[in-house]
Amino acid sequence: TMQYPLDRLHYAIFQLLFLALVPSIVAATTAARQTGGIEQKLVEKNGQPSLPLLMQARDAELSSVTQGSLTGGTHAYSEKCAEIKSRFLKMASPNSTDDGGPWTSLASLSKPYPINVEGHVEKQFCFRITFYAPASPATAFDLLANVLRRPEWDELTERTEILQYLGGSDSINYVKMKAIWPTAARDSLLLSHITSRGSDDDEEFLNVGQSVEDSRMPEREAEGIVRMEAALAGQLVTRVSQSDRMRLGLEGENWSKVVQIADGDMKGWIPKSVIRFIATQAFPKSLTKVCRQLAQTPSRKESLLLRDLLARPANKPVRDLGSAAAAEEKPATPKAVIASSVAAPPAPAAVVRRRAGWMVWIRLILRYATPAIIAALTSLLFNMLMKRRS
Secondary structure, three states: OOHHHHHHHHHHHHHHHHHHHHHHHHHHHHHHHHHHHHHHHOEOOOOOEOHHHHHHHHHHHHOOOOOOOOEOOEOOOHHHHHHHHHHHHHHHOOOOOOOOOOEEEEEEEOOOOOEEEEEEOOOOOEEEEEEEEOOOHHHHHHHHHOHHHHHHHOOOEEEEEEEEEEEOOEEEEEEEEOOOOOOOOEEEEEEEEEEEEOOOOOOEEEEEEEEOOOOOOOOOHHHOOEEOEEEEEEEEEEEOOHHHHHHHOOOOOOOEEEEEEEEEEOOOOOOHHHHHHHHHHHHHHHHHHHHHHHHOOOOOOOOHHHHHHHHOOOOEEEEEEOOHHHHHOOOOOOHHHHHHHHOOOOOOHHHHHHHHHHHHHHHHHHHHHHHHHHHHHHHHHHHHHHHHHO
């Protein structure tokens, strides 16, 4: 019979679940206590939440600015922007072997648009993607570097948000990625630096970013979202020369060469099959979608994105959302509290917390129990096959 192996398997699954869930339960309890403290501050003397009071609290939160004096394009992250710009240019260089190499090819397409995906041999999640887009550098850059438009072409991005304009063309951006089964959803908070160099006929555009921490956008571990760390990310967009157009068989004059870097730590558990899917399928699919969209876009010499960023006031907190779905979300203001302040009487706080607690438990189980469930099913199938043979 299979009674003994199955019992032993159940015991192993219980141990895995216990070790995986205990740290998360502690973190979820801490987050719930912090949320409870915030809700208590937003309650008037009669015990009912007030919509104006909620909005004032949110405005006050967004009014907290990054520490450091800002004068023009100078801010607390100015030196960091210069550092990551230098590192990016080294990694983007095809001949770089000190900081940017060595690289190995993971996927390559020639049609409908040339795309080449390379992986770093010493880093699990470090990619360099080179592709050619049918548009001028300014036009291609405006689509790729605009974080609010990223969900339009990136198959892995769910929503984006600009947390704050720092000054010049720098900002702090929030990006939430979709969950790829069997892994959890990921998000990141990025310092973004956008710039250009060169003449009008040979202008280059650079968008580079790196993870930062900000108390206004804490980690959302209690919701089952893993905060990944981006060591370096961005794009370098340049004009394709006539000789390269002839070599690659590109028709027309308006073509851009884009070198994109993604170097980071996904954090949490992620199988190699998911990483391979991202490198060999998700990246080429998203960039092909970009090229098709750019092929229908009129080309221009001036970057409208860079012009608009430089015209914005420095150190301005914002809540610009990148999609309609994101606009419906109000992360800092519970939907149940808003509805109760303008319509029906609010549900008891204990009921709201109980519902949130059940959701936290479901997310935790789905997030951490997936590897154990897969292992259990695999072991069970193996035992059944061995039993049939014996």
